[in-house]
Amino acid sequence: MPEFRTVFELLQVGEAERPAIRAPERAPLTYAALRALAERTVATLNGFGIGRGDRVAMVLPNGPEMAAAFVTVAAGATTAPLNPAYRAEEFEFYLTDLKARALILPEGFESPARAVAERLGVPVLTLVPETEAGAGSFTLTGGTPGRALNLGYAEPEDVALVLHTSGTTARPKIVPLTQTNVTASARHIGATLELGPQDACLNIMPLFHIHGLIAAVLASLGAGGAVICTPGFNALKFFAWLDAERPTWYTAVPTMHQTILARAERNAEIIARAPLRFIRSSSASLPAQAMRDMEAAFGAPVLESYGMTEAAHQMASNPLPPRPRKPGIVGLPAGPEVAIMADDGSILPQGEIGEVVIRGPNVTLGYEANPEANAKAFHDGWFRTGDQGMLDEDGYLQLTGRLKELIKRGGEQVSPLEVDGVLSEHPAVAQALCFGIPHKVLGEEVGAAVVLREGMQATERELRDHVAKTLADFKVPRKVVFLAEIPKGATGKLMRIGLAEKLGVTA
Known part of the structure; x- marks a missing residue:
């Protein structure tokens, strides 16, 4: 792979x-054209008084302009993509928390973010697509002339991207990610x-999320390949895009894969006509049965x-053939060093269960302005992921669950992932999500939400x-709730924490 340490350097890899x-x-x-756009965008931002280290919030719908804006703004400033579906109060929180120096909104896009930014005194830059100039080309208008402190292209230590963690209960934490x-x-x-x-990734992931930004956009461009930017996930259009665009791969979260899989049989001709080199799954656990079904349907x-x-984004991955891929296991360390840590901070041997810890050039140096969170998250140079798991005899990482999602029933601990996996093996089950139900005596009881396959039944x-x-016996769900759809977060991830309350399920 070519060496690059900044986004601007990464954009130099592809052939003109x-x-x-x-x-x-x-x-x-x-x-x-993309390199010229990056030069133009950095010069425009510098002319508006925005330079290296200044935060530019972006509220842009999925598509080529969002991908182009992310990489070109990151070439000379700090990007902060926000979910366009946020409400006014959420925009107020994020724009204030980020100390945004500007907000980019697309021309003619109705968003409460505009009024919030104006109220907070955050300059609004309008992104105007240049439809004749190629997918993603744009100009920025509406800024006022100013003087940036740090002009030009970002250095390796500068922050390229800031995102908030998806806090389940606590206030979301700011994660600064450097160019490196x-x-x-x-x-x-x-x-x-x-x-x-020769590779082209069909991106269906939201581009306010680390998975789409890094795996689909940046990894493709860093290899000199292409990213095909869709308006976002749409199961009804997926196969038409596959047929028309002929990507070599796509990456998605398990819920998207399972929705695509449900429509694969009736689109078998397109799959045969537009073969994929591989399919990538990340951001949540992919049931082993779903993986086997996907491989059978796509022949990839x-x-x-x-x-x-x-x-x-990436910490571990199953490798490409001929090396083995293990269903239900997240693969070999793929970038950072990965180890398993005991409660006392010592590193455990292979085969022992503990907390997954990582260290490497892709790992954040720490949460912003949050010494308490950093004291908990870092130990002896290792970042504590909050996930429990073990390394098997081949060095593959098997996750047993989020530490905070483990169901503590009486004196026993239940891994929701383990129960998900077993339920998913039942022929009538399309999707399963195990969760904790508060219980007066046991602390928690095991519950499960299940979506059945079309036309199939189970009690x-x-x-x-x-x-x-x-x-x-203590791992068997005491309650099984049948749903048409399991509640998902903004990025398509299934929501395990608080599900009992959301569904009104009691022990």
Whole structure:
């Protein structure tokens, strides 16, 4: 893989006339045009008094302009992408917390962010697409002339991207990721997937999320390949995009894969016509059965990987053939060093269960202005992920659950992932999510939310008996709730914490 330590250096990799950014029914943006756009964007921001280290919030819908804005603004400032679906109060919190120096909004886009920014005195820059110039090309208007303290292109230690952790109960924490962090992660993903100029990723992930930004956009561009930017996940359009765009791979969260899988059989001709080199899954646990079904439907290897915001996405991944991929296991360390830590801070041997810890060039140096969180998160140079797991005899990482999501029933600990996996093996189950139900005596009881396959049936008793064949009695769900859809977060991740309350399930 080529060496690069900043986003601007990463953009120099691709051959001038090759497509860098593509989009359905749009002419592609070449690498030469993308590099020129980066130079123009940095000069424009500098002219508005925005330079290295200054934070530019972005509220842009998924598509080529969002991808282009992310990489070109990151070339000379700090990007802060926000979910366009936020309400006014949320925009107020994030813009204030980020100390944003500017907000980018697309031309003609109705968003409460505009009024919030004006009230807070944050300058609004309007992104105007240049539709004739190739997918993603744009100009920025509306800023007032100013003098930036740090002009030009970002240095390796400068912050490229700031994101908030998705706090389940506590206030979200700011994760600053340096140019070195994000480019190291792009390089790691490129090496794992053996990406090259011939590759094109179909991006269906939201681009306010680390998974889409780093795995789909930055890793593709860092390998000199292309990213095909769709308006976002749409199961009804996915196969048409596959047919028209002929990507070599796509990356998504398990809920998206499972929705695509449900429509694969009726689109078998397209799958045969537009073969994929591989499929990547990350950001949540992919049930082993879903992986096997995907591989059968697409005739391509499915690589489950393990990522988190604090690691600029990728930490471990299953490798490409001929090396083995293990269903239900997140693979080999793929970038940072990965170890398992005991409660006392010592590193455990292979085969022992403890907390997954990481260290490496892609790992954040710490949460912003949060000494308490940093004291908990870092130990002896290692970042504590909050995930529990073990390294098997081949060095593959097996996760047993989020430490805060483990169900503590009486004196026993139940790994929700283990129960999810067993439920997912039942032929009638399309999706399963195990969760804790508060219990006066035991502390917690085990519950499960299940989505059945189309046209199939199963009773609560049947599913409980199915789990009891494999797992100890204390792990068998006491309540099984049948749903048409399991509640998901903004990025498509299933919401385990607080699910009992949300569904009104009591012990």
